[in-house]
Amino acid sequence: MDYKDAANTIINLKNRDLELRDRLLQRGELSEGYNKEMEAMHNKNALILEGIIDKIGYPGIDKVGKEASEAAWLIIQHAIGQPRFLKRCLNLLEHAVDQNKADPKNLAHLADRIAVFEDNPQLYGTQFDWDAAGELSPNTFDDIQKVNRRRKNIGLNSLEEQTEIIRNRIKNENQAPPADFEQRKHKFNEWRKAAGWIK
Structure with a gap:
């Protein structure tokens, strides 16, 4: 998989995620627990993204560009049912931020999200x-x-x-x-x- 294909795939995953969120918001289904349709999409997106990470490493700005790198972070941030994946990505994101290949704000959000889930x-x-x-x-x-x-x-x-x-x-x-x-x-x-x- 080349970086351009990876970038396009990641952006498409993010777009589908946000489209589903908009539909659920319109139906008033975001406040009462973790919606099953959303959970299924988040898990599927995490699986696809992890496959990409296995091939190209963390999708930093240097590899896939700013838009796709931001999209990858959103997919990771939403994969809340996958503790191992989130912790793996936290480690990879820390290295990417150290090398100026990812946004430190994204690292802050992911670190905080994991902290909340772990009390x-x-x-x-x-x-x-x-x-x-x-x-x-x-x-x-x-x-x-x-x-x-x-x-x-x-x-x-x-x-x-x-x-x-x-x-x-x-x-x-x-x-x-x-x-x-x-x-x-x-x-x-x-x-x-x-x-x-x-x-």
Whole structure:
């Protein structure tokens, strides 16, 4: 597989992912747990992307260009039912960022996502979820001053600013909090156990 074919495949996977998200959003099916159709697509995309990574290594900007590298990161970020794959990609992405072949913001998001699934505090505060008050809030994070310093170092806005942006976006998308917060939390923990994130 050459880099151009890899880039085209990765971009097509991302486009299908976002098209499905838009359809589910229109049907109001994004707030109540992990949609089965979306889960199936995320798992399939992860399998295809892992095959590409096996052939060409991490799809950094140097190999597949900025658009496809960003698309690869999105596919990785969405493959939440694949702990081994996400951890493998985190390691590969760390090396790519060290070599200026990938965006450090993407590394921050992926590291935080894994931390949330494993019940560890986020270092950058990039991951949000519904809280008991029905607001979208950052998942548990490290000290706010340290978080904002890390965010600034890689070109992100403050966590306070990002929280406002996220909440406005959700309102604009007409997303509503889950009907039963405790039940949703319970289902999330059961899903994490089944996926292998926690015991």
